[in-house]
Amino acid sequence: SQQGEEDPQALSIQEGENATMNCSYKTSINNLQWYRQNSGRGLVHLILIRSNEREKHSGRLRVTLDTSKKSSSLLITASRAADTASYFCATAGVSGNTPLVFGKGTRLSVIA
Amino acid sequence: GAGVSQSPSNKVTEKGKDVELRCDPISGHTALYWYRQRLGQGLEFLIYFQGNSAPDKSGLPSDRFSAERTGESVSTLTIQRTQQEDSAVYLCASSQGLHTGELFFGEGSRLTVL
Numbered sequence: 001s002q003q004g005e006e007d008p009q010a011l012s013i014q015e016g017e018n019a020t021m022n023c024s025y026k027t028s029i030n031n032l033q034w035y036r037q038n039s040g041r042g043l044v045h046l047i048l049i050r051s052n053e054r055e056k057h058s059g060r061l062r063v064t065l066d067t068s069k070k071s072s073s074l075l076i077t078a079s080r081a082a083d084t085a086s087y088f089c090a091t092a093g094v095s096g097n098t099p100l101v102f103g104k105g106t107r108l109s110v111i112a
Numbered sequence: 113g114a115g116v117s118q119s120p121s122n123k124v125t126e127k128g129k130d131v132e133l134r135c136d137p138i139s140g141h142t143a144l145y146w147y148r149q150r151l152g153q154g155l156e157f158l159i160y161f162q163g164n165s166a167p168d169k170s171g172l173p174s175d176r177f178s179a180e181r182t183g184e185s186v187s188t189l190t191i192q193r194t195q196q197e198d199s200a201v202y203l204c205a206s207s208q209g210l211h212t213g214e215l216f217f218g219e220g221s222r223l224t225v226l
Contacts, residue, residue, distance in 0.1 A: 042217035092212045104154035
């Protein structure tokens with residue numbers, strides 16, 4: 001299985017601080033994606049990073065990918081209370097024959 | 113439609129009853145996925161459709177679960193003889209390409225089996 005595993009399971013920070021979440025996976029990937037889920041809602045795609053990319057930015061989000069360590073990190077800068085949600089990484093297999101596999105997620109709480 | 117639509121949003125049923133969950137994907141998306149999410153957990157893959165075909169049904173938890181898709185649009189997930197362990201949020205997602213691109217999720221159907 002190439003399931004992503006997020007770390008930490010839960011994170012609590014003050015508004016304005018940066019939040020870093022990590023994801024590790026087991027096998028080669030085509031790309032890695034990060035999703036956000038507000039409580040009781042569906043998942044929303046945040047960012048996709050391909051296996052030949054090392055870093056990607058989108059607004060306050062910064063994603064890194066280290067294929068040699070089979071790991072990725074999601075950094076949210078200058079966090080806001082509205083960033084409170086669960087964040088999931090998902091991996092797409094290199095063969096393109098298997099669906100995205102999601103990790104168990106990191107629950108982020110941003111305290112105002 | 114503008115987004116992925118799922119119905120019902122909430123379903124409470126008694127153990128042993130059958131339930132049908134419906135998913136309307138984004139128009140033109142050929143790939144459609146069903147995932148299950150238990151409370152506080154990650155997403156468990158159930159089944160995907162490429163067009164109307166479901167090449168891999170191995171993610172379905174038991175033979176009480178089945179799914180179909182017609183007209184490359186609407187999909188239904190049916191759970192027969194529901195058990196308490198079936199209680200979860202069932203999430204549907206669609207995408208333009210198969211397996212590698214962004215997934216667009218619905219809001220989910222929350223199933224509670226009493």
